[in-house]
Amino acid sequence: MKLNLAENLTELRAKSPLVHNITNFVVMNYTANALLAIGASPVMAHAVEEVEDMVAIAGALVINIGTLSPIWVEGMKKAMLAAVKFGKPIILDPVGAGATAYRNVTLSELLNTASPSLIRGNASEILALAGSNIQTKGVDSTANSTDSLQAAKLLSEKYGCVVSVSGATDVIVSGEKVAYVDNGVSLMTKVTGMGCSASAIAGAFFAIQEDGFEAAIxxxxxxxxxxxxxxxxxxxxxxxxxxxxxxLSELSPEELVELAVVRLL
Amino acid sequence: MKLNLAENLTELRAKSPLVHNITNFVVMNYTANALLAIGASPVMAHAVEEVEDMVAIAGALVINIGTLSPIWVEGMKKAMLAAVKFGKPIILDPVGAGATAYRNVTLSELLNTASPSLIRGNASEILALAGSNIQTKGVDSTANSTDSLQAAKLLSEKYGCVVSVSGATDVIVSGEKVAYVDNGVSLMTKVTGMGCSASAIAGAFFAIQEDGFEAAIxxxxxxxxxxxxxxxxxxxxxxxxxxxxxxLSELSPEELVELAVVRLL
Amino acid sequence: MKLNLAENLTELRAKSPLVHNITNFVVMNYTANALLAIGASPVMAHAVEEVEDMVAIAGALVINIGTLSPIWVEGMKKAMLAAVKFGKPIILDPVGAGATAYRNVTLSELLNTASPSLIRGNASEILALAGSNIQTKGVDSTANSTDSLQAAKLLSEKYGCVVSVSGATDVIVSGEKVAYVDNGVSLMTKVTGMGCSASAIAGAFFAIQEDGFEAAIxxxxxxxxxxxxxxxxxxxxxxxxxxxxxxLSELSPEELVELAVVRLL
Known part of the structure; x- marks a missing residue:
């Protein structure tokens, strides 16, 4: 498999896809700025009254349950159904999966509403979502990303989607395919919204690259x-x-190719 | 007409007006910091239970529909009615006008509730609000500010208010009067909340300057x-x-006068 | 009394307590980043459906009424009851106390629900909460912290809690004990969320230090x-x-001890 990292970034910046986020209060500003910085166009809209219209004009839908409540979950479901209807990719970020029963139940409901194109979380969240009896510490991971490979495979199989586990080494699974990305620094865990931004930026790549495995990588x-x-x-x-x-704004496609450390299995 | 840019900024900093914002989740932090930086005092409050009390002590009310939902719209309406009652200027920022039917309907309702002192948006939003059949791309503009002059005039006439269109050249209309402001850089479109901050800062100027055309300029x-x-x-x-x-914090009134490029028609 | 400032900071960073925040929209991002920077682990969750579960795994609960509405108040009350049940410290930040009747009524309800371990606010808020007939200017203080000593003592007595008043000199009261902290700069009042971050960081210290007076100092x-x-x-x-x-991230425990100016009465 040949990865087209440079081409994907170039195309993202050329097309500037509209990414529709239904995300949490903590990271909305940072996520929007991350999308603008990379060259995409963010929009946040959560009301059931308008999510369908917004999905219709967006290139991807990003669902993030960081600060959820029932009325937001209604908006998420309606938006996911609209994404299926209009053939738009759905990114699901299961923030804090395993931390509370309400998050677990909500994730079940969302996954029963529509299968996402990508599930992206930290190792604790992916393990929790796959049914491991793990107690996450709020929204921060207590497990290593590489320990979650089997959980990621299970989720990928079950929902027919790509699964991306963020950590010291990122693990991306799509059916039988596995990729490891060895970039990043631990300081990223000391800034809130880094994971959420990863999901939003994945949305931007999914909007311009049909191959979900490649988009996630x-x-x-x-x-x-x-x-x-x-x-x-x-x-x-x-x-x-x-x-x-x-x-995010300065990096050239050539630098991305030069510095990316991707192992395809 | 003589513009008192320096005096207005000096007075804003001396009086530090309280600006009451009912705005969107994405920009609340940045907007509050922008108001503090320029020398104003921000407050955010949206509940119907308290907006009237807050408007009563504020110097201006800023309504921004970036992430709206029905319960927030109720708070906006009540606050607008309170602003009329107490004689406080209302700034309306029609974020994403034209992007969804819900936004268009809500804007009609808000404008039927009370006439604002200022409508400030990007060109797409102003065109959509004036009834042009334009499809905005989420919350980012797809039109040039100077193309929206007629739309701005129509809105200014219809609602008896000042209209300010942000863009490469800002266009400010008040009845027959038109001003162009040729400051700014395109990088401002790559930071979320710049337009929303423009509306909030307009609120601060409206709080200390009765001439709305001059406040908007x-x-x-x-x-x-x-x-x-x-x-x-x-x-x-x-x-x-x-x-x-x-x-916003460092600029002196003298620098503002020196660097501002304003054309009055 | 011997203060263990260095040990407290060291222990906070070693234990990285989970701090559960039900706070306002304006400061969520900054508060989360402040907690991460100092070495704690933040989580935001407000829905009645999950606050009890989240309190159960947290080290402290921080309640901040900056942008309140009835459904959030429900979540706050349920979380406070859970904190009592699980023996977790509660920090209450009465943002904008005195600005609107709704804030005053809500604060009464919250204080009737459970006694906090710490009330932290600016002087206007503490005076308003103690029943002084003061009109706060939105969320910014119009009084000096040292003028609020009697109000702080009254609140400390009434609720059996520590009271911390932020200002040019911070005043911390616990029953008969009083401490003054003479650190800080006035520029802190020009950044939104500084007070809210002070409350959140107090939560992190309360999570690792049982002596509330010392934690607040x-x-x-x-x-x-x-x-x-x-x-x-x-x-x-x-x-x-x-x-x-x-x-917050760089400061060493030794620097904290060296630079802190604390007067114990």
Whole structure:
């Protein structure tokens, strides 16, 4: 398999896809800025009254359950059904899966509403979603991404989707295919919304690349490489979050190819 | 007409008006920081239970429909009625007008509830609000601000308010009067909440300057000039959003006058 | 009394307590980043459907009424009852107390639901909460922290809790005990969410230090010292907010002890 990392980033910036996010209150601003920085166009809209119209004009739908409540879940379901109707990719970010019963029940309902194109989470979340009896610590992972390979395979099989597990090594699974992305820095876990931004940026790549496995790898590589570039500028979390946004904008397709460390199995 | 840009900024900083925002989840933090940086005092409150009390003590009310839902619209209407009752200026930011039917219907309802002192949006939004059959791309503009002059005039006439269209050239209309502000940089479109901050800052100027045309011009000039100052420091969007806040705080009234490029017709 | 500022900070970073925040839309991102920067683990969850589960795994609960509405108040009450049940400290941040009747009524309800371990606010808020007939200007203080000593004592007595008043001098009261913290810079009032972050960081200290008076002093000293460190880097509010997050991460326990100016009465 040949990866077209450079072409994907170039196309993303050329097409500037509209990414419709129904996401949590904590990360909305950072996610929107990350999408703008990479060259996409973000929109946030959650009301049942308008999600269908918004999905219709969007290139991808990103669902993130970070700060959920019943009325938001209604909007998420309606948007997911609209995405199926209009043939738009759905990215599901199961923030805090395993932390509360309500999150687990909601995730079941969402996954019964429509199969996503991509599930992207940290290892704790992916393990919880796959039915492991794991207690996540709020929204931060307590497991290693590479330990979640079987869980990722199970979810990929069950929902016919790509699964991307963020961590020191990102693990991306699509059916029998597995990719590892060895980019990124641990400081990324000290900035809120990094995982959520990874999901949103995956949405942007899914909007312009039909091959979901490749889109997910491109997103993970972009995130990791930009994390490394930001880390060259600063080792502290406040300035890092800003440097990261700068990197999303500054990174050239050639640099992405040069710096990405992707292993395909 | 003589513009008192320097005096307006000086007075804003001296009086530090309280600006009551009912705005969207994406930009609340940035908007609050922009208002603090320029020298105003922000408050966010949306519940029908308290908006009237908050409007009563505020210098201006800013309504922004970026992430609307029915319960928030109720709060917006009640706040607008309170603003009329207490004689406070209302700024309306029609985020995403034209993107969904729900936004269009809501905007009609809000405009039927009370006439704003200022409508501020991008060209797509102003065109959509004026009834042009334009499809906005989510919340980003697909039209040029100067193409929206007729639409701005129509809205100004219909609602007896000032209309400010943000873009490469800002267009401000008040009845027969038209002003163009040629400040700003295109990087401002790569940071989320810039338009929303323009509306909030307009609220601060309306709170201290009764002449709405002059208040709107002052706000547009301040935004544009501070964008240029920030652009001197950085060309990347993450650090730009921070540098912009710094500029709002650092810019002197004399610099504002010196750098503002305003054409009055 | 011997203060263990260094040990408290060391232990906070070693244990990385989970802090459950039900807070306002404006500051969620900044608060989460502040908690991550200091070494804690933030989680935001407000739905009645899940707050009990989240409190159960958290080390402290932080309630902040900055952008309240009835459905959020329900979640706050349920979470407070769960905190009592599970023996978790509750931090209450009465944002905008005195600004609207709804805020005052809600604060009464919350305080009748459960006694907090700490009430932390600015002087206007503490005075309003203690029944002074003060009109706060939105969410910004119009009084001096040292003028609120009697109000703080009254609240500490009434609710059997620690009371921390932020200002040029922070005043911390626990029954008969009073401490003053003379750190911090006035630029902190020009960044939104500083007070809210102070409350969240207090939550992190309460999670690892049973002595509430000492936990509150540690949090106030940490905030003030990090404000001073950030001020060494920049005098403008945008870059200050970022430098402040960096300082929360960079400050060593030894520096905290060296720079903290605490007077115990």
């Amino acid at each position: 491109s997103a993970a590589a972009m995130m990791g490489v930009c994390g490394e570039k930001a880390f060259e500028k600063t080792k502290s979390p406040g300035s890092f979050q800003i440097a990261f946004l700068d990197s | 002052s706000a547009a000039a301040m935004m544009g000039v501070c964008g240029e100052k920030a652009f001197e420091k950085t060309k990347s969007p993450g650090s730009f959003q921070i540098a912009f806040l710094d500029s | 540690s949090a106030a000293a940490m905030m003030g010292v990090c404000g001073e460190k950030a001020f060494e880097k920049t005098k403008s509010p945008g870059s200050f907010q970022i430098a402040f997050l960096d300082s």
